[in-house]
Amino acid sequence: MRLRHFTYSLLSALFLLALAGTISAQALDISSGGLPTITGAVNGSVTGDASVQGDLAVTVNFGEVSPLNTSSIVKVVVPIALRSNQPYQVAVSISGLTNANAQALQRSDVGFGLQNIQLLGGAGKICTQSTHVIQSPFNNDPALSAAVGSNGRVTYSSSLANLSGSTVILTGPILSKNNSSKRQTSDGYIFDAIFTVTPQFFAAGVSSATLIFTISPGPNLPC
Amino acid sequence: MPRLITRTILLIASLIIAAVTCSAQSTTGTVTMSATVSKFVEINSGGAVTLTGNSGGGVTTDGVLNSPLAVSINLGELGPSNTNSFVTASVPLKLRSNASYVLAMSATVTSSGTTASRIGAADVGFGLGTISRTGTGVNTSGTDTNATSGDPTLAANGSVNGTTGRYEFTAVRSNLSAFSSATTALSGAIIMNAVPRSNSNGLTVPALFAVKPQFFENGTTTVSVTFTVTAP
Numbered sequence: 001m002r003l004r005h006f007t008y009s010l011l012s013a014l015f016l017l018a019l020a021g022t023i024s025a026q027a028l029d030i031s032s033g034g035l036p037t038i039t040g041a042v043n044g045s046v047t048g049d050a051s052v053q054g055d056l057a058v059t060v061n062f063g064e065v066s067p068l069n070t071s072s073i074v075k076v077v078v079p080i081a082l083r084s085n086q087p088y089q090v091a092v093s094i095s096g097l098t099n100a101n102a103q104a105l106q107r108s109d110v111g112f113g114l115q116n117i118q119l120l121g122g123a124g125k126i127c128t129q130s131t132h133v134i135q136s137p138f139n140n141d142p143a144l145s146a147a148v149g150s151n152g153r154v155t156y157s158s159s160l161a162n163l164s165g166s167t168v169i170l171t172g173p174i175l176s177k178n179n180s181s182k183r184q185t186s187d188g189y190i191f192d193a194i195f196t197v198t199p200q201f202f203a204a205g206v207s208s209a210t211l212i213f214t215i216s217p218g219p220n221l222p223c
Numbered sequence: 224m225p226r227l228i229t230r231t232i233l234l235i236a237s238l239i240i241a242a243v244t245c246s247a248q249s250t251t252g253t254v255t256m257s258a259t260v261s262k263f264v265e266i267n268s269g270g271a272v273t274l275t276g277n278s279g280g281g282v283t284t285d286g287v288l289n290s291p292l293a294v295s296i297n298l299g300e301l302g303p304s305n306t307n308s309f310v311t312a313s314v315p316l317k318l319r320s321n322a323s324y325v326l327a328m329s330a331t332v333t334s335s336g337t338t339a340s341r342i343g344a345a346d347v348g349f350g351l352g353t354i355s356r357t358g359t360g361v362n363t364s365g366t367d368t369n370a371t372s373g374d375p376t377l378a379a380n381g382s383v384n385g386t387t388g389r390y391e392f393t394a395v396r397s398n399l400s401a402f403s404s405a406t407t408a409l410s411g412a413i414i415m416n417a418v419p420r421s422n423s424n425g426l427t428v429p430a431l432f433a434v435k436p437q438f439f440e441n442g443t444t445t446v447s448v449t450f451t452v453t454a455p
Contacts, residue, residue: 059255060254066260195256203260203413209257
């Protein structure tokens with residue numbers, strides 16, 4: 001009798017936990033959009049989850065960005081997947097990369113732009129009354145917008161220097177057809193976050209930065 | 224039997240919870256990035272060689288601006304039949320760096336002569352000329368230290384030895400005997416600001432070589448000079 005009570009209690013607890021998990025399922029999700037890539041690097045690398053159901057946790061090593069790297073540019077493409085059952089916005093905040101030496105690598109030396117927002121698959125929601133908008137000035141491929149400034153240093157249409165606090169980079173309407181609490185392989189949208197560094201006569205040293213991408217409820221855009 | 228059913232339900236419930244947990248969604252993701260800038264220095268040709276005061280000879284392999292430095296010069300006749308006061312060769316150098324630099328030089332002089340009157344390292348004057356930091360992307364506020372005495376043909380840098388009658392380059396590091404092993408000729412601060420390598424500007428300085436035509440022992444002489452730039 002006691003065992004039966006214990007079993008029923010345990011079962012109830014388990015179901016309540018499962019129910020709680022379902023009820024608290026997030027309506028907004030950001031995840032890996034696939035395997036990131038890197039080109040033009042010397043001793044560089046990029047790691048991330050190849051699955052669109054994996055967390056977004058990417059580590060980029062641009063490698064050598066002094067003139068020892070004779071590539072014209074080091075380019076990293078990070079696919080990012082989004083899911084939501086409501087209008088959303090994606091913001092980015094940055095920490096690090098604050099070199100006191102103006103000739104060392106600065107945030108403005110890392111090009112940052114978004115491209116190729118597209119359906120992840122058939123379970124992605126196609127809205128006709130609103131579009132997904134990459135916020136200014138990030139709608140560009142920094143590898144293509146790179147230009148030499150009047151002081152001889154390379155500039156980009158947008159860079160990490162354009163991030164101030166939590167900066168909204170993308171907004172849009174509902175992303176997902178279903179209301180699943182679980183990531184699926186086709187239930188949202190995907191876009192490319194592109195990062196670039198042009199090898200230059202930077203002052204010697206090692207630099208690092210961390211970007212946090214956050215998806216949250218956005219402007220009330222009709223679908 | 225009821226116990227079996229209970230266990231089965233328990234197992235299924237656990238699997239459901241595990242599934243919910245494993246597919247947990249997230250509203251944040253991170254991208255961490257790093258980059259390395261190593262010290263970089265380079266030396267290239269600063270342009271064409273200028274040869275003056277020569278009798279015969281010529282520039283065999285000329286310098287090509289912004290190309291690897293590989294110059295070959297025939298100084299021509301250095302005996303008294305050459306009536307010029309000096310045979311001089313000016314070899315433009317171009318240096319670039321993202322760190323403080325040191326330019327060292329080493330030289331060997333070999334002559335077919337066998338007596339003390341043959342041409343030796345001390346008979347080849349050497350110095351670095353005017354240092355120029357100009358152009359977009361160049362750290363124009365950086366300073367440089369010329370360890371040589373400059374143009375070896377300057378009166379202050381050499382004279383006829385009153386005892387031997389031989390012309391001598393007497394100033395500090397004013398002839399190749401001071402560079403029998405790698406010896407600093409020039410050093411200074413970062414040359415380039417943060418600009419791409421495609422920016423062709425840099426620090427330019429002429430390497431000046433001079434020989435005073437004299438009654439040297441006849442024969443042929445070969446002078447080999449190697450410049451090396453480092454970022455200590």
